[in-house]
Structures are given as structure tokens and as C-alpha cells.
Amino acid sequence: MDEIETTDGAVIETGATDTGTDTTSASDAPVDSDAAALAAFDAGVAELTTAPASDEGSAPVTTAADVAAAAAAAKTDDATAHAPPAAGGAPLAVDHAKKDGDAAKPAEPAKDPAKGEAQPDPETDAAVTELGLKGKAETRFREMASTIKTQAQELEPLRAAAERGEQWEKMVLETRATPEQFGQSLGYLAYINSGDPGKMGQAFDFLLGELQALGKNIGREVPGLVDPVADHQDLAQAVQFGEMTRAAALELAQRRVAEQRMRETQSATEQKSRQQAEHDKGMQDVAALSERLKATDPAFGEKLKVLAPVLDSIRQSVPPSQWVAKIEDVYQRIQVAAPVAAAPPAPAARPPVGSMPLRATGTTTPMQRTLKGANEMDAFEMGLQSIGR
Template sequence: MPDINETLQGNTPAPDTDQTVTEQVEAPATEQLDAFAAGVEEARAAETAEAAPAVTPPADPAAVVDPAAPAAPVEGEGGQPAAPAAADPNAAPAAPAAPAPVEAPKSVEDEIKDLGITNERTQKRFRDLSERASEADSLRERAGKVADWEQTIQSTGATPQQFGATLLYLTDINSGDPVRMNRAYETMEAELKFLGEKLGREAPGFDPLAAHPDLAEKVKTGDLDRAAAVELVQHRQRGVLQTEQQQNQQRVSQSKQEEDKGLQAVADLGAQLRASDPQFQQKFAYLLPAIEIIQSTLPPAQWASAAHQAYLRLPAIPAAAPAVATRPNNPARASAAPAVPATPKNPSDAFSFGVAEAQAQGR
């Protein structure tokens, strides 16, 4: 089911993606690891480019041989072309060229040495990041396997109770314990009876004609053969199953439409709150638990209204205290010493004293 937390924030989730809040928080860490790995690869490429030998052009341009030109014939005695050398029939066949050795991946210590990292603190940081990168790859692989397994289970349409009963049934079969194997047999009998009722087929403890008294009466009077009557029961049950399947598909389609409408209403609410409340992002952190309960307990048609009510019940967040303005420094003062004496030396200096005091106050 789509997450209405992202929809309320205005972040539309990608199709077929069930990303949890924890994965969203851990995503920047994975991106940092990927960026670190890209930096290491770039350093390797730069080092390889510096270590590659330069190609020295030949001194004599005439000595350059055109690979497309035919080879010059080798002259023999008397100026005649020499005959090609005959192959030795006793010579051993030429050995095939050995494949180029595959370079083994470098260790972390080799990477540190190649990159020229000498600071111990930087080396430790490099080792930690390398270890985290390898752990991230392992966790990413395991998470992919778990996601595939969950998708496989969901594709069967089994409920958690059915899946648990299936695992118990398989465990009983493979246990070798007669008591548990008898339990597996009884479980299989119950499943056969269930399938017999759905398909109209005979099964242990189930008579297909029991639910169709009209056909049972014809069989009793001899107007209809039992095998033909059972076939008619199966034909009726196929029609019932097709009707149920169509109804289920309609319910799934209707549920999807209701979810889409609910998500759209939540998205509109999020856009309205972001535009009207400058503290929306700060308040949203306190709203997350309530939204999770709303999505799991209420129908999609009530998601937006319930989220809005929960938002209105949030307490006001106090505004940040304004920064205290500091007195500007007087550039005319060369040191922290007082610019003027506390009192004028004589009455004639009163005017100069007032001017200096005003400058010291930044006026």
C-alpha cells in the first residue's frame, strides 16, 4: 500500500515501491558510500593514466611500416625470390597463447598505499568507509532476496494463516514422526474436501450430489447416471467460480481507485498546509505516528480529513529567539584600550570628550 506520509509531504513515491521511513533515513548514508566508491575508482583511473608509458615516435618517418602494404619478397640466390620454408612434419604444434592473467582485487591496505595516504587518522577513516561499503553491498543483496521472497509469497494470494499452515504441513511430512505425519494426512484430507466442494468433485467425506438435490433425485429414480450428474455438478461449480473471480477483480479495481483518490486528497492537503503554514516541516515530524495509524485503520476516503484533524490538534511550535545584535566595532580604535578617558581633564575639553564618546558608541 502506498505511504501517505510521503504524499502529505509532497514526495510522490515511485511506482511499485514500498519504501519505509527507516530506508529513507538510511538512503543518504548509502549515497555517501557510493560517492566514496566513485572517488576511489576515479583515483585509480588517474593513477593508471599517470603510470602508462608514453609512446615514443620513431626517429625516421620512413621507417614506419604500413600494415596494409604487402610484405617485400625475400630474395634468394641470383636475385630470384626465395622459396617458402617447408613445414617440419616432426615439429610439435605451436602452443596456444596463454590467456592474460586476471588481476586480483586490491586489498584495503594496498589501496591506502597506492593512494599515498600517510596520516593515521585518514587511514583509519578509509578503512572504516571501506568496511561500511562492503557491508552495504551485503545488506543490499540480502534486502533484494528478502524482497523477492515477500513478492513470491504475495503473488500466491495466501493469507498469513494459510502460509503458516503450509509450512507446518511440510514440516510434519518431513519429520518422520508418525504422530505428526498423521496430522499432515488429516490436513491433506481437509484440503481435498475443500477443493471437492469448490470444484464439484468427489473427495473423502464429500458427496458432490449432496448440495444438488435435483440431480440426486434423478440419479435415485434412474433418470440420470451418477457420472453424468457429477459432471453437471462440476459444470455448475465452474460457473460459480468464474462469477466469484469476476467479483474479486471488481473489488480489487474499486479498492485501487479508492486508494488513488485518497492519496490525491492527501497530496492536495499537503500542498495547502505547506503554502499556509511556514512551520509545516517542523510539525510534520510530530504527525508521523498519527498518520501511520490513520492509514492502517481508516478507509482511504477518510485519510485526508483525519490527517487534517490530527494536524490541527498539534501544539504551536515556539518561534526561535531573535539573535542579539552586537555593538559594531569602531574601526578607528586600534586596540581594546578605552578610546577616551572617563572624564574630561578640563572644561575646554568637554566638546572633544563628547565627540569621542559618540564615536566609541558607534554613532
């Protein structure tokens, strides 16, 4: 008799089990050690307990041994395929890849947009499905897609700021103001809006100076500051002697100033056109010089490396009409090592006599008769003479 201790601590005596008879069927599927242990445990429980006969219509009791044996026989990559029913009748999912003790992962909660959580992206989902991405590749692809979309959203305000900057720059350039004038104008605006009486007084003085300069440039009278008639002696004398009214003298002075400004503007435009034409002509001449030197001087590339750093200083210090002469003068004084000429190809070696087999014709040729009895040196000489003919 064997003694078995139950889970409640009671010891129960059982009859000896006959181990001499092999009751295992040849067709039974082998089970692993865990399944075998569970089967032994259920066998012991079945012998110790007497289960009452079940009523008709009740479901048969499925033991742990049955579950283990079915799981061992139906191992598959699909955790839910061919899973034996559990004791309660529910399908039993067997995950053979899952280690013991691993807790089941809870379902991922739905994203809450109110909390700033990322929402599903149908476009990214479609791309993942189309490309067949899985695992780490899918994770990396989703991260990249999210980063690109985030950066695109961040670029929008930067693009708008860049457009505003371009508009501002265009507006400033259209004023044709010098950097000094632009800075003074900004300072003037800052002073008049400061609310400080001292700074506002400086802005007033600045404005009076600008008004005086502008009055002279256009021939407008500013009492106490600008008198256009005083700048023209003939007009001032005519007004003094009563030969012309002051109003007529002011109008004539203003006309003279306008004509003078027109002549100055026209002269500046013509001068700018001449400078541009000279610049274009100088660049064309330099290009022609470059082509000529490249075609005639084999060391052009090496000399150009030495000449390139001084080209800008030549353009800035010498008028365009003198660029070619100055550049060519500097170029001719540059000394570089002459390029090594490539060695001429070696003449093709003549094949040795031994590699020129004599054609067998069934008869002895004069060459074959001559070679008979000749030593190697004589044969070599005869071969050279025959080839040289």
C-alpha cells in the first residue's frame, strides 16, 4: 500500500499499482514532462476519489491530464488553433511561445485627444499595410511618419515669418536709403514714441535738420531755415531793386533747383550704365583670355590655382578696362613645375620562335630543312631574319 498526502494534509492509503504491464498504446502521442506529470497527478486523484455518476445531459468533466495531453498533441504556431476546451467549456488558448509567469497584456486603452494623446493615423496605417511592415520596422516607420508631420506643422509658421521678412526687406530696399539713413530714421521714431521730453526734443531737432536739407533740395522756402532766393544772387538783387516780386523769384528758384536735380539724376544714370557696360566688357575679355591660355599653356590648371586667390583683389583695385592686362601680367610671372610627359608605349614584343609552330603539310619546307642541325642561337637569328623580310 502507498500513502498519498492530499492538499488538506490527510494521508490516504492506496493499493499498489501494477507496473509490470505496459498499458501505453503505440498510437498515443508523446507528451512532454509537464504533461506527464499532470497525467500522473490526475491518475492519483482518480484512484483516491470516487466521482458520482453524472446525470444524463450533463457535460463530461475534462481533467487537467486531458487538457495537457491535448495541448501537447496540438502544438502549433497559432495559439488559438485546435485548442482543447477548458473545463468550463470555453476555448482554451495555448501560447507555447509564452513563458511561465508572463502576465497577459491588457488591452491598449483608447487614445484620448483631450489629453493630447496621439490619434490613429489612417494614412500611416494604409502605408504600413501596403508595405507589409511589422514589428520594429513598423514602429520605426510610424515614428518617422509622425516626426515628418510634426516638422511640417512646425515649418508653417517659419515659412510665414520668412515671407514677412522678405516683404520687409523689399520695402526697405525700395526706399533706397543708406544704412545710416535707415538707422537714423528708426532712432527718430523711437525718440518721438518714447514719451521722454529730452529724447522728444532731440527728435525735433533732427526733424528740423531734415526739413532744412529737404527744402534746399527742392527749392522750397522754410521761414527762418531755408531761403531759396538767397542761393541765387541775381534773383536776390532783382527782388531787392523791385524788378521782381519775391513770389516770382521763389518760383524761378524752385524751377532752377528742379532742373539741377534732373540733370544730376540723368548724369548718375548714364554713369551707372557706362560702369555696367565696362564691367560686362571686362568680364568678356577675361573669359577670352582664359580660353586662350588654356589652349596654349599645358600648365594652365596649375597656374590658375595660384592665380585664383588674387583675382578678386585685381577686380576691386583695377578698372575693368585693365583687368586683362593685369591678370595676364600676373599669370606670366607664375612659375610651376612642367608636367611630366607620359612615356611612349613600348613596342609590342615579337613572339618567340617556339610560339610560332610550323604548319605540317606532309612535306618538309625549306625553313624546316634549314633549322635541322642548327643550334638555338642560329635558329633565333634565322627567325628574326624571316620575320623581318
